[in-house]
Amino acid sequence: MRFKRAVSGTLACVMAVTSVVAAGTFSVRAEASAGMDNAAVMAEHELAEHGVAVDYDFSKAADGRAEDKSPCQNDAVVHGQVQYNKDTGAMTLGKNAYVELPMSILDSLTDMETFTVEARFAKSGGCGLEAWLFCLGSDISSEFPDNALYFLPNGGQGMGVGVVKDSVERTLVKPGKVWNNRYYTVNLSVDHGRVNLYVNGRRVGTADGLDTGLNMEEDIVAAGAESNILGFIGRSCRKEDSDFRGSIASFKIYDGALTANEIFDARFAEIEERKFFTRNVLGRNVNRKRVAYDLKLPGRVGDFESISWQTDGAVIRPDGTVINPRDKDTEVKLTAKAKRKGGMEAVREFTVKVLKLNTRSLENTIKRAAKVHEKDYTEVSWRAFASALAEAKKVVAGGTDVQIGQSGVDGLQKELKVRLAALKHRPLVKVDFTPKAIKLSKVTNEKGRKLKVKFGRSSGATGYEISYATNKKFKSARKVRVKKTKATLKKLKRKTYFVRVRAFKKVNKTTYYSHYSNVKKVKVKK
Numbered sequence: 371m372r373f374k375r376a377v378s379g380t381l382a383c384v385m386a387v388t389s390v391v392a393a394g395t396f397s398v399r400a401e402a403s404a405g406m407d408n409a410a411v412m413a414e415h416e417l418a419e420h421g422v423a424v425d426y427d428f429s430k431a432a433d434g435r436a437e438d439k440s441p442c443q444n445d446a447v448v449h450g451q452v453q454y455n456k457d458t459g460a461m462t463l464g465k466n467a468y469v470e471l472p473m474s475i476l477d478s479l480t481d482m483e484t485f486t487v488e489a490r491f492a493k494s495g496g497c498g499l500e501a502w503l504f505c506l507g508s509d510i511s512s513e514f515p516d517n518a519l520y521f522l523p524n525g526g527q528g529m530g531v532g533v534v535k536d537s538v539e540r541t542l543v544k545p546g547k548v549w550n551n552r553y554y555t556v557n558l559s560v561d562h563g564r565v566n567l568y569v570n571g572r573r574v575g576t577a578d579g580l581d582t583g584l585n586m587e588e589d590i591v592a593a594g595a596e597s598n599i600l601g602f603i604g605r606s607c608r609k610e611d612s613d614f615r616g617s618i619a620s621f622k623i624y625d626g627a628l629t630a631n632e633i634f635d636a637r638f639a640e641i642e643e644r645k646f647f648t649r650n651v652l653g654r655n656v657n658r659k660r661v662a663y664d665l666k667l668p669g670r671v672g673d674f675e676s677i678s679w680q681t682d683g684a685v686i687r688p689d690g691t692v693i694n695p696r697d698k699d700t701e702v703k704l705t706a707k708a709k710r711k712g713g714m715e716a717v718r719e720f721t722v723k724v725l726k727l728n729t730r731s732l733e734n735t736i737k738r739a740a741k742v743h744e745k746d747y748t749e750v751s752w753r754a755f756a757s758a759l760a761e762a763k764k765v766v767a768g769g770t771d772v773q774i775g776q777s778g779v780d781g782l783q784k785e786l787k788v789r790l791a792a793l794k795h796r797p798l799v800k801v802d803f804t805p806k807a808i809k810l811s812k813v814t815n816e817k818g819r820k821l822k823v824k825f826g827r828s829s830g831a832t833g834y835e836i837s838y839a840t841n842k843k844f845k846s847a848r849k850v851r852v853k854k855t856k857a858t859l860k861k862l863k864r865k866t867y868f869v870r871v872r873a874f875k876k877v878n879k880t881t882y883y884s885h886y887s888n889v890k891k892v893k894v895k896k
Contacts, residue, residue: 423625424621425438425439426446430454449470463615482587487558488623489618495615506519508594508596515608517584518590518594533580564582566579638718650666665692667704693775700726704721705720735762752793757789758786762786804884805830808872810825820860828873835851840863842868
């Protein structure tokens with residue numbers, strides 16, 4: 371046979387297991403009751419059986435070649451106008467653009483009659499109905515190639531696979547609209563002529579697949595290929611067909627025919643490779659190494675019927691609630707189980723680091739809250755504030771009965787700040803310190819140019835102030851303060867005097883006066 375492979379070369383390529391293993395441990399099984407440890411062992415065993423004969427890197431240009439990321443080094447030649455996107459890892463095929471697949475890919479397979487092609491693509495609006503995404507077979511024909519295996523991404527009835535053997539074509543089609551600029555993942559499994567097609571991890575047709583009788587050695591290598599080219603990406607073997615228009619993000623050929631279970635598992639791995647964890651699970655958290663807030667653990671993602679979650683401790687609960695440790699940052703293992711009808715189950719394990727609880731901001735808010743006093747605020751506003759303050763103090767103090775995460779602490783801090791700002795002062799009680807006005811009872815002239823003054827008492831007054839002057843407007847009046855309700859004014863002139871009196875009260879450093887009493891007019895004669 372033309373493609374006889376050395377054992378050492380096969381082992382080298384088998385070591386090129388998929389990025390599924392690099393990303394984490396997966397397993398797929400039909401027994402729903404199987405244990406987690408057995409699942410992990412099964413995953414490593416199953417995936418190790420399927421190395422990768424080729425895995426192209428479409429994120430960069432390398433001297434007109436698509437670089438093979440696997441150890442098999444099956445680089446491909448790129449023709450035409452292409453654009454590379456480092457962020458998405460995809461290559462966009464422009465006018466007259468296609469990729470030549472080298473025949474050496476078959477040398478990397480243990481058995482060229484059993485393999486699986488996997489491609490992730492998105493077609494554009496300019497993709498024709500007859501365009502081929504990829505094909506095995508490179509004998510270009512003006513009518514139709516005699517032998518070829520190809521995938522049609524945009525047919526009139528949907529996407530599908532076509533097999534041409536001795537000019538007789540057989541197809542397997544997934545009906546339905548193929549949306550522009552939406553990525554799809556297809557797996558084409560070939561096992562000695564029996565072909566199965568999977569779109570986004572779901573089998574098209576029955577489990578028996580399509581029995582085509584195709585023989586890679588005789589029908590493709592010997593009768594369907596030219597110039598040592600195995601096939602193409604983005605080019606049809608019919609001259610009349612337009613080339614594929616769109617982007618291709620991944621193209622792999624596995625060493626072996628993957629089962630439906632293994633393809634289901636690889637589909638789950640692909641979601642993780644597209645940053646599913648970062649976009650859908652981490653929520654407010656920055657990355658897996660700095661988890662402080664609750665995770666969003668979805669029960670369903672994309673075309674998976676259900677996903678359940680388990681954790682290896684109480685730091686993260688199965689619903690994604692994070693209870694941050696108080697002593698130190700802690701690593702936690704998360705296990706996601708994806709299920710599909712038929713008993714298939716894929717298991718994925720993630721490790722995240724949960725940061726210890728940070729209460730510094732809450733403690734600072736508590737210090738601010740300690741400076742206010744109950745007597746200054748209304749009962750209703752103080753009650754709500756006191757409740758929030760007590761809860762905050764309880765959380766900061768800790769204890770076995772306190773189970774809270776950073777989300778809860780931040781919420782308590784916000785609540786305490788709101789309650790502090792909402793405190794309402796008690797209404798001011800106006801206190802009147804003004805003494806009651808008094809009545810001037812009697813003013814008499816006594817010998818020695820004196821006036822004897824008598825007046826009523828004002829309750830609570832500190833004393834009394836007598837004001838007298840020789841004019842009724844009390845201009846330049848003299849004032850005398852006394853504590854009793856009578857007084858004698860001395861050293862007066864023989865003139866007519868006007869007299870009045872008022873009470874006063876001193877509170878701290880402030881003096882409050884009553885209104886003046888009635889006025890008495892008295893003439894000093896003696």
